[in-house]
Amino acid sequence: MGDAIIVLDNEKRMVLVNRAAEKMTGYRKEEIKDKEYYKAMRLFDREKQIFICNLDGADNENCPIEQAVIAQKIVLIPKGIYLINKYDVRIEIDGSISPFKDARGEIKGYVIVLRDVTSEREVERLKSEFVSITSHQLRTPLSSIRWYIEMLLAGDAGELNKNQKDFVFEIHESTKKAIEVINNLLDLSRIEGGTIKYNLKPVSFEKIIEDVISDVSPLAEASNIKIVKKFSKEKIPEIKIDYQKAFQVIQNLLVNAINYSKGRAEVILSLERKGNEAIFSCQDFGIGIPQNAQKDLFKKFFRAENAAAVNAQGSGIGLFICRVFTEGMGGRIWFESEGENKGATFYLAFPLATS
Numbered sequence: 001m002g003d004a005i006i007v008l009d010n011e012k013r014m015v016l017v018n019r020a021a022e023k024m025t026g027y028r029k030e031e032i033k034d035k036e037y038y039k040a041m042r043l044f045d046r047e048k049q050i051f052i053c054n055l056d057g058a059d060n061e062n063c064p065i066e067q068a069v070i071a072q073k074i075v076l077i078p079k080g081i082y083l084i085n086k087y088d089v090r091i092e093i094d095g096s097i098s099p100f101k102d103a104r105g106e107i108k109g110y111v112i113v114l115r116d117v118t119s120e121r122e123v124e125r126l127k128s129e130f131v132s133i134t135s136h137q138l139r140t141p142l143s144s145i146r147w148y149i150e151m152l153l154a155g156d157a158g159e160l161n162k163n164q165k166d167f168v169f170e171i172h173e174s175t176k177k178a179i180e181v182i183n184n185l186l187d188l189s190r191i192e193g194g195t196i197k198y199n200l201k202p203v204s205f206e207k208i209i210e211d212v213i214s215d216v217s218p219l220a221e222a223s224n225i226k227i228v229k230k231f232s233k234e235k236i237p238e239i240k241i242d243y244q245k246a247f248q249v250i251q252n253l254l255v256n257a258i259n260y261s262k263g264r265a266e267v268i269l270s271l272e273r274k275g276n277e278a279i280f281s282c283q284d285f286g287i288g289i290p291q292n293a294q295k296d297l298f299k300k301f302f303r304a305e306n307a308a309a310v311n312a313q314g315s316g317i318g319l320f321i322c323r324v325f326t327e328g329m330g331g332r333i334w335f336e337s338e339g340e341n342k343g344a345t346f347y348l349a350f351p352l353a354t355s
């Protein structure tokens with residue numbers, strides 16, 4: 001097998017080691033057979049900057065091997081774990097630790113499966129760094145272009161005639177879309193790199209929605225879409241949330257609803273309290289979501305065929321980021337659609353700060 005296999009008995013001693021495990025650890029099986037696993041497996045956690053699995057005891061809470069022994073179930077090795085071999089070579093690994101049982105169902109030991117992912121993780125990091133650096137370099141000039149365009153639209157350089165305003169407006173919208181794609185790529189890079197931070201503070205959910213409406217209204221007007229608010233008359237208590245990320249999520253849902261509506265239409269935004277949660281919904285009457293696409297809608301880079309036909313410029317990462325941000329802030333996101341050309345409603349739910 002290409003994967004390293006190490007079998008432990010119930011005393012956590014190595015009773016079987018395959019050739020791939022010998023190569024990875026640097027130890028011949030004769031050197032380590034019947035010895036405790038940690039004598040051949042020095043594991044290092046990159047994020048915490050500590051060695052793990054270096055103690056013989058179930059109190060080693062950071063060690064996936066000990067976790068598997070305690071829970072008596074399969075435990076996956078998390079990202080960022082390195083095996084330091086006999087020659088002090090650092091190897092990034094993934095894999096699992098699984099209990100194995102006899103015919104009576106009694107656990108007889110544990111199978112450790114390890115795979116060297118050093119090269120592919122390095123490629124991932126280089127790709128992420130490239131996307132991040134490139135996106136940063138593009139965002140600065142595009143932001144300057146947007147500011148100057150907004151000055152032109154405001155008449156700061158003199159009044160524009162109707163044709164000029166129409167042209168400049170199209171440039172403005174295209175620039176905003178380019179900035180949005182770049183911001184999404186930066187967010188994706190941070191998500192994949194595990195560097196997303198959330199600044200959770202009690203804020204008014206209604207205020208975030210109103211701020212998004214104010215930002216998106218020019219697009220709605222240009223698209224002949226009316227934004228209709230159906231907010232509960234009951235005052236909704238504050239929610240503990242990251243304002244900027246919540247703004248981005250709601251903005252993405254509203255912009256999608258506008259882009260995928262057909263002709264003159266309306267988008268209905270609602271906000272209400274249900275139990276200990278604040279529930280927001282964004283309903284459109286546009287192209288809908290085909291039944292065969294619904295299970296994959298929140299996946300990275302996925303786009304339904306009808307959405308790609310209407311808006312060829314979409315990146316397919318907006319809803320993925322919405323899901324990651326929403327769940328990262330302790331909320332829930334889901335949608336309802338009866339199918340193609342039957343519209344869609346997206347929902348957000350966040351626990352109240354007072355609950």
